[in-house]
Amino acid sequence: xxxxxxxxxxxxxxxxxxxxxxxxxxxxxxxxxxxxxxxxxxxxxxxxxxxxxxxxxxxxxxxxxxxxxxxxxxxxxxxxxxxxxxxxxxxxxxxxxxxxxxxxxxxxxxxxxxxxxxxxxxxxxxxxxxxxxxxxxxxxxxxxxxxxxxxxxxxxxxxxxxxxxxxxxxxxxxxxxxxxxxxxxxxxxxxxxxxxxxxxxxxxxxxxxxxxxxxxxxxxxxxxxxxxxxxxxxxxxxxxxxxxxxxxxxxxxxxxx
Amino acid sequence: xxxxxxxxxxxxxxxxxxxxxxxxxxxxxxxxxxxxxxxxxxxxxxxxxxxxxxxxxxxxxxxxxxxxxxxxxxxxxxxxxxxxxxxxxxxxxxxxxxxxxxxxxxxxxxxxxxxxxxxxxxxxxxxxxxxxxxxxxxxxxxxxxxxxxxxxxxxxxxxxxxxxxxxxxxxxxxxxxxxxxxxxxxxxxxxxxxxxxxxxxxxxxxxxxxxxxxxxxxxxxxxxxxxxxxxxxxxxxxxxxxxxxxxxxxxxxxxxx
Numbered sequence: 001x002x003x004x005x006x007x008x009x010x011x012x013x014x015x016x017x018x019x020x021x022x023x024x025x026x027x028x029x030x031x032x033x034x035x036x037x038x039x040x041x042x043x044x045x046x047x048x049x050x051x052x053x054x055x056x057x058x059x060x061x062x063x064x065x066x067x068x069x070x071x072x073x074x075x076x077x078x079x080x081x082x083x084x085x086x087x088x089x090x091x092x093x094x095x096x097x098x099x100x101x102x103x104x105x106x107x108x109x110x111x112x113x114x115x116x117x118x119x120x121x122x123x124x125x126x127x128x129x130x131x132x133x134x135x136x137x138x139x140x141x142x143x144x145x146x147x148x149x150x151x152x153x154x155x156x157x158x159x160x161x162x163x164x165x166x167x168x169x170x171x172x173x174x175x176x177x178x179x180x181x182x183x184x185x186x187x188x189x190x191x192x193x194x195x196x197x198x199x200x201x202x203x204x205x206x207x208x209x210x211x212x213x214x215x216x217x218x219x220x221x222x223x224x225x226x227x228x229x230x231x232x233x234x235x236x237x238x239x240x241x242x243x244x245x246x247x248x249x250x251x252x253x254x255x256x257x
Numbered sequence: 258x259x260x261x262x263x264x265x266x267x268x269x270x271x272x273x274x275x276x277x278x279x280x281x282x283x284x285x286x287x288x289x290x291x292x293x294x295x296x297x298x299x300x301x302x303x304x305x306x307x308x309x310x311x312x313x314x315x316x317x318x319x320x321x322x323x324x325x326x327x328x329x330x331x332x333x334x335x336x337x338x339x340x341x342x343x344x345x346x347x348x349x350x351x352x353x354x355x356x357x358x359x360x361x362x363x364x365x366x367x368x369x370x371x372x373x374x375x376x377x378x379x380x381x382x383x384x385x386x387x388x389x390x391x392x393x394x395x396x397x398x399x400x401x402x403x404x405x406x407x408x409x410x411x412x413x414x415x416x417x418x419x420x421x422x423x424x425x426x427x428x429x430x431x432x433x434x435x436x437x438x439x440x441x442x443x444x445x446x447x448x449x450x451x452x453x454x455x456x457x458x459x460x461x462x463x464x465x466x467x468x469x470x471x472x473x474x475x476x477x478x479x480x481x482x483x484x485x486x487x488x489x490x491x492x493x494x495x496x497x498x499x500x501x502x503x504x505x506x507x508x509x510x511x512x513x514x
Binding site for chain 1 (some may be wrong): 258259260261285333349352353363412415417418419420421422423424433434437440452453454455457458459461462464465466468469482483485487492493494495500502503504505506508509510
């Protein structure tokens, strides 16, 4: 399996066709997995926003008060309002805002980005990353003439462990997970609880070569990944009623709408 | 960057030298990252155990009662006792046992494996995975004559998302994280909160090629990964006093020692 960054992409702007830009820079092959950072997907889709669009509610004022002063400017209540409007639920309001996005991803600040946005204050996550992955996949079939998988990625922190790692927000052309249940181990015993979050691992692998900052590039290609002859499904986001950690956070944080 | 599985490894037994076995099967190069599944590290270190070694305490009886009946046989109170003895703290007792291992990793059942263990009931995680990674690294320098990085890996579930993904338990020859803070983005703005959990991403990338089950192999090599000229450190496990999710789980679960 080979993993490489796609170099030479221009700064993506509203209305750009991400598939076309990628097809121009990368020599894609049948079966490649193309990891595209959600930042460029959002930029092309016009998900830039300004703080002035989010007049703060009372709740936003309260949340902004409680946010740890990490980047020196996150205490703006309009930023808290943007998080509220982008979220299905706020799990914690302090010391950081952990939110459930409308498409099921749980992350700090609903994944709203305050760096990486020329000419705007904020960059919101794509509304439906899997829909975006499907569009890019269709576009790559048209422009590059190949059938690939597409993973729309982000980097995200996580409980228990420090640092961020690449995660999948949306995907097309591959199941989200590879299901080994019912298959046997080396000794012939049945594997009972093994479901592999393949799209997250692909996003993590891609993130190793794309980098952050001024030398960073938003697209990575994974070549010759073999999903193999296994069952798969698209259940990546833990359902609300089967998430003990979410229950615990709700109880602990006493969040009121 | 290239990622490939090391094929042809024999079943590892107590006392085996993992580095020697890997050096015999893989043509390693300077700078490779060698991902070794904790299962083989544990097997070589004699971390096999039997349920009879863990006479159940009252607490273990209580825990076993509460465990969801996932694999049909996890309700054995001696299994709960093994988890207790392998853990620094139990965060939840039900519906599953989430434990903090002595080296800081937080995972279900303290990572104790009930498949994949010939001639024993259980396989415990290595006592000090980073120490194991250092030993294997030194061994590979001796047997293969190259300076590599070693990551001792496991697969583990996680809050918010379904499925398991590869994670690092211990590492040597590379910092755990790559620290982009203080560097600039494309627009010259300072990156404020970007610390990349590189060893976890390496473990995830390796896990894409090793597989589970009877066709699985426990060692992957990542070639030509470039850490680059960045700051790094070894803080991967979130400290106890800076882990909101751990606090919430403690409060929610009302665990008594």
